[in-house]
Amino acid sequence: MASYSLPRPSANHTPTLRFHNKPYDASKLEKSDLFIYHVLRVCDLINERKSNFDGLNMLVELSFGDQPQHSIVIDSRSKRTNILERLPEDTQADLATKISPEFVLDVMEGRINAQQAFRLYAQPPCPGAFASRFSALGPPASVVSRDELDLESLPKPTENIQQIKDDLKKWGYAFVANALTADEVKVIRTALEEQAAGERQAGIAHMASLHKSSEDEPDQRVWNLVNKGDEFLDLLNHPLIDAIMPWFLGREFGLFAMTANIVTPRSTSGIYMHTDQMDMTPNTANHPYLLNIFWYLTDVTDEKGATRIYPGSHVKNVAPQQIRDVGGSIPAAAPAGSCLLLDSRTWHSTGINRTDSSRPIICLTCCRFYIQRMEKHDLFLSEETKERLSDRQRALLGLPPKQTSNGIDKRGWGSIYKLGGIDAGRLRVAV
Structure with missing residues (x-):
């Protein structure tokens, strides 16, 4: 499940449309259950892709919450990476950071760039070589110098x-x-x-x-x-x-x-x-x-x-x-x-x-x-500025042209398709 979610639905306007009892309705899940599910999913993916961390030569403690059981240790100090449940005794991690599991899933399933996720959502932030190994595209090669x-x-x-x-x-x-x-x-x-x-x-x-x-x-x-x-x-x-x-x-x-x-x-x-x-x-x-x-x-x-x-x-x-x-x-x-x-x-x-x-x-x-x-130009442009815009400028800003009569296209430049009825409101005929 992605880290982003819409606000919860309000009551439907149509009484017979209830959409009840759907097994995939995440709003019915307890937050703690959802959190555990995400942690387990991340740990499974890291184990599946542990070879992505080969060559980092780091011991990393990655926490998903405040409890020790909600963390994983990635040990890439040897030739092959090992995934541990906890830090070895009398050992200090080269990097210890905490991040919500939803953001790690976003990275590993291709919804967000690894550098952005570990810069914006990890504490402390840790963009760089470690973050890049989570990429859905696989470990990136080095840029050409x-x-x-x-x-x-x-x-x-x-x-x-x-x-x-x-x-x-x-x-x-x-x-x-x-x-x-x-x-x-x-x-x-x-x-x-x-x-x-x-x-x-x-x-x-x-x-x-x-x-x-x-x-x-x-x-x-x-x-x-x-x-x-x-x-x-x-x-x-x-x-x-x-x-x-x-x-x-x-x-x-x-x-x-x-x-x-x-x-x-x-x-x-x-x-x-x-x-x-x-x-x-x-x-x-x-x-x-x-x-x-x-x-x-x-x-x-x-x-x-x-x-x-x-x-x-x-x-x-x-x-x-x-x-x-x-x-x-x-x-x-x-x-x-x-x-x-x-x-x-x-x-x-x-x-x-x-x-x-x-x-x-x-x-x-x-x-x-x-x-x-x-x-969002429709929201942040003043009415005075909107009045000064040419049709070319309005097209670039995603606004409809000023003229909407005498055959001028009301849909504007922002629509590829000819969408008949797109500007109609409620218009019902009994069938």
Whole structure:
């Protein structure tokens, strides 16, 4: 059973529809019985797949609750992994962590990425090599390090759309040269910095410190940019969207989110290697769910916190050995006005900005038509912004077109199929 469940049903409106006495009705189970069932299921899966832990050379105590009987010990210190009921006498575990069994099942049955589960739900958090061995895809291989690559063959800024597509397919990222002029960069950067300052002054700014040390200032995230000025809305008219998104994501793609990440200067920390579809199910490397466009509003260098990327990590079951370290990644450096395109399967991290000035970047992310948007535009856009949207922008945001008469399609761009009667209400004829 998955960790996620809906709220309990309310009473049905139709008295004769009761759905009683179903043997699979989990709401009738005692929580303690359900917990024990999940613990036993996890232990069975770990025993079945214990060879996945071979080579870790660790003694790990994995607890599912507060009682000793609700734990398991994974001993991979010898050639073959052994599963124990308790720690050997006078022995201390290399790692001891606690996590609800439902989350482990989500990982081992392919509903959530192992790194996310053991980062968000384990206490203490323990993403990394141990977590990766629970993956439903099997133990990942190591990512290819920069020392193993021909750096001259890696993507470079270009306006050749075929080269951009080829780079995306081969490496999981690409650069677009001269996407914005110097004047356009100035206009958009000014709008972003003023918006960020306004949110700080209003006390509503999202200051992100999750992956930074206590000595470093937090970075600032600015969400839902489409609601925060015409300069950001205008980016939705950029021809790069038309040139790359339908090819990469297919028809009916939409805007997943449009955010900014302003990395603070003089930092010493902040690395967290991840992929952008870690939270999406099924957990797969077979196809991407998203494509990011990072708009560079300053010259982005390694020293200034360029995004760290593992080239080619998008098409294989791989993971970095070190999640909180740059490791063998490369910096995605490019001049202001460039764009970085990033496949959602590619392993990457925000870089560390060691300069004396901030690193502002806008991230415009699009998704396949069946993916739920991160920013729910129908809820979080003001009525004033909605009135200003063109039909193109409304289509990207999943909103119906303004005109709904004289033959204009009321269903909007967000429906692939011609669904007769979809906008009707209750309409009954006795039969």
